[in-house]
Amino acid sequence: MDFRPIPRDPEAFQQPVTAEDIDAIALRAFGRTVRVTSAVELGGGMYNNTYRLVADGLDGPVILRIAPAPARQFASEHELMRNEYATVPFLAPLAGLVPRVLAADWSQEITGRDWIVQSHLDGMPAPDRLGDYPRPLWQGFFAKLGTITKDIHAVAGPRFGPVAGPGYATWSEAVLASLSAIADDVSRIGLDAADVRKAADLAAEHHKVLDEITEPRLLTGDLWTVNTMLAAAPTPVISGVLDLDRTLWGDPAADWTIRMASAKTDERTAFWDTYGPCATSPTSTWRSLVYEARHLGAIRLERHRLHNSNGVRDTYTSMAAVLTQLT
Template identity: 30%
Template sequence: MESITKNRQSLDTLRAMIDRAYGLDQVPEDGDRVHELGHGWFNVAYRIRLRDGTGVVLKIAPPPHIEVMTYERGAMEIELASLRLIAERTGVPVPHVDYADRSHELCDADWFFMPYIDADNFGIVKDSLSAADRDSYNEALGAANRELNSIRGAAFGPITGPGDPTWRGCFTRMIGDVLADGQRRSVDIGYDYDLIRDLIAGNQDCLDEVTEPRFVEWDLWDSNVMIRDGKIVAIIDHERAFYGDPLMEAGFTAVDLPAFGDPAAFLRGYGHAGLTAGDRQRRRLYTLYLVLIMIIETVYRGHTDTVQYDWARERLHEVMALFGRESR
């Protein structure tokens, strides 16, 4: 995917990074061993074959002069912290970090290396799978997601802190930041921004039902799941994790909007018993948050077409209808 946040580097710089991480004797002699992975939306990622044949992946954070959305600031630091947490406290498979560099000596942003995962991307191959196989993987994803949510935090908010003592305070700040991001870049979301703020204010009491901060992956879509031989072998891309309400996870989104797929297999795997009235109200707020981001980020990413923008605008109409609101 194309985005102005992708911080591409010259082959000479990439070789210097490989040297620092693995040593000069592992720097490949030719550029044919370096290939950009194209399906990411935010960071640039390169697949690299070292001189001894080992496959690795290099991820580089966006350049500092590119404005990102508020919640995306410091995203690579969050990913590195999340990878450590998941590896230490769960059995969910995640890539090992071979080397991380935040010095900005070789390039203008954070970067890290991890092993290349020799597996299929579930999001890319799912349409070629049988319905039974898709369900099996989605059930496994639900179970893995529940295990991730078992990690407890000291406060609500970013993995790296600072935290908030209440989920209401944390989430209203999060969605408020998204709205401020949209207004700062004059993004037309199809509704008056103050109407959205009034809607949130009138529906936030349900947030007080959440009293324990849990690890929330949030960006755990099927395109961040690597599969092989009937099993999930790795979960990738953890830069949007935070401590909050597990009901905010991506797998629950289709409970609100059918356009996000059928959640049945995920819910079975997760073992969710069913949503209360308060759960459903919170879930609508979380879908509102997601769809607002999907609209507003198209401007921050510099999209050259309106495919995602148009699709997300339609989803916002559907979310607003759940709240009993009409478009302007």
């Protein structure tokens, strides 16, 4: 096997597996008629380890994604790969854009970690390709992203919370559970979580404002440019959508995609041409601040995981500004 893992520091969050592990995974997924000839680890992702596999017995390359070991996962990011797997039946609006699941194993018998094998999507990651186009053409990309997000948000669910569970009867319960889990994770790694807990307290105090949201809708969790593939075309054409592992049922305004589309006034404003306008009212504005507090808490955890101390520090400044507005 031509095995090419990404060299990583022993203290890095992402840790590779061995060539023997990949052979064992291929045997379990495809049987003895398939022999892996190449396993190349792909960069770009910051959570799972991802490998492009080429094998005798398969028609083309496939993608192997391996989750972090359970002990390395935050409680607020518990079993994200299983959450993505549970989301697959609800992704019919994205047929042709999302990879097909070819095999999945939660037994952890081979690597001590969950893993999934998916079909290989053609194209290049948008972060590597979008900059090759003149910026005026980016509007078409963001307009398509608006259509994709609108289609996902149109999917109604049975309850609030992560798609794989746990589920909650009300939106406020789901938001509070998420904020509490994030706060516990922040405390567990030795950082000050008082601001996240304050946001949770304010959300609990005004839970009726959150519970104006009564219909759970499917949220992408973290869809943005880094989760898309672009086709080889004269304009930026989205050919694939990846890594929908943070999906949940809730208020579309709470989605990461909405946060990012709102962050700047540039080519991304084309997103709203296809997605449509978001509701604006005093209560929706207040809810958006709670959602921002939740995003900032999750960002703090990710930046800590990446050893970005300056980025961690910045989240405290941003959170203080949010709490000022919430109170």
